[in-house]
Amino acid sequence: MTTSTVTAADTSALLDVCKRIRRHIVEMTHAAQSGHPGGSLSATEIFAALYFGGVARHDPANPQWGRRDRVILSKGHATPVVYATLAEAGYFDREVIPTFRALGTELQGHVVRNKPPGVEMSGGALGMGLSFAVGIALGHQLDGLADDEGQIFVVVGDGELNEGQNWEAIMSASHFGLHRITAIVDRNHFQNDGPGDEIMRIDPVGDKWAAFGWGVQHVDGHDVEAVRDAMLTARARSDAPQVVICETVKGRGVSFMAENPAGWHGKGPSDEQLAQALEEIDGGLT
């Protein structure tokens, strides 16, 4: 029987993985001259902790392993962080990364289920991931999986929470008692048109989830150990669905992106910008 083959990396290894993921993100959006670097960089520690911190149980050699945990990117535009992570985890060859968004590639602009293996859900239209997770959790319940098997981690954007369907899903997850679901909010304070507080305020966002019956944790989303520990705590809970609200910076790790998040929602860096970005990433988060 297959089990998760992935063992948890220590802190220095996790920091290293974050650097490699960030490099891939800027390189692939540079190669494509499009794509979404801002919301990928803000979610880097989240994905590193999920796949390398011993949070999600998964097996890159057997992506369809029936008792695996599911990681779902609901904000389906942040494909660079997903592809970077899956490549680093061994789901597909790193050589494929530069084909991001090219004709005929597996690495589509927005997530497509099983392309590459490891992508659990098609997305790109915001707001559907939590509902999809509710369906998986109901299926796992019917199949009689053990409490700690088949967990579902759903990464949602803060702007994405404007979509009403999320709240339908949040309501139904607690109604059905689906403790296998952990939502992770990439709280980077920006959406497509600008700052969330100007476009559509979601605060007090933690209180809203709590009012819908979820367990809530707040964490610094760029402290990879803190993110990992919060998700492990959430994973271990079997009383209610859990949400980890990760306080992040859109574009984190690349100064000119982090200083102008609205300008870096969906575009690729130039040659010079790429060189600067790689240099800063190698220096680590300051």
Next chain:
Amino acid sequence: MTSSSPAAIPVPPPAAAREAYGPALVKLADAGHDIVALDADLSASTGGNKLAASHPDRWFTVGAAEQNMISIAAGLASTGKTVYAASFAVFMPGHCFDQIRVQIAQQRMNVKLIASHGGISVGEDGASAQAIEDLALMTSLPGMNVVVPSDAVEADWAIRRAAEDNEPWYIRLGRPKLPIIHLDESISRFELGHAERIREGDDLTLIACGLMVEPTIRAADALADEGVGARVLNMASIKPLDEEAVIQAAQQTGAIVCAEEHNVIGGLGSAVARTLAAHCPVPMEQVGIEDRFGQSGPWTALLQEYGLTAESVAVAAKRALARK
């Protein structure tokens, strides 16, 4: 299957196509199919509550939240279940088209969308409750099977046939009680992608689906009395369409009339016209809703008002014949 002589078959009372859903689900679950059914606060009307009563662990209601229901259906299907999701045709696809598009159709999920209360025959509830555009939406999705059964018997066949594959389906069912056309299972059964030939004739072909099949048969009988031989095809399977039957009809009879309880744009008539234009253009006339919304009224009065009658089909037949 037993075959008995048609004379021995008692005529069953009229039934609504939607009434087939609940019992079909129970049959599937009893037979051990790994099905799960979802409702969105309309389970007494869709019939999903029958499964809730007989197999409560296999049924969930999500409340009045169709978008959530569709994405949940996709998630359940991703765990290997055959999922049925039911609501009214105005709300599903009307209220959750993008969820159906991305999560059911693009992911090619094993989800069967059962839309009851299709068309204007919903009656008194008026325009917001009357789906006249659902077939246009659903046929435009790559990989979606789209079926409009003509009576409760055919609905039962189609609903259970859908469980035999892993593909997405949209099955539109009606609210009013209608005469049963399919009196004997041994005569003909629903087959995806196959037209059912109900009347033979060489002068023209009448192609209908759903609630328009029965009046179309009456129109054919009236035409026969006037010496016109009208072939009648029940085209429950709008997608995939039985193109061969359409092309044959055009070649052998030289004129076509399509009849449906849907906008004349985007439904059965459009699908047939596309096939004719590509393979064998012949005069074609449509009976359907002429690009306007519905309104309140008794369903029979609405069918009169919108020209969805045997008389309209016969008149359209004469127009088509005159153009031959």
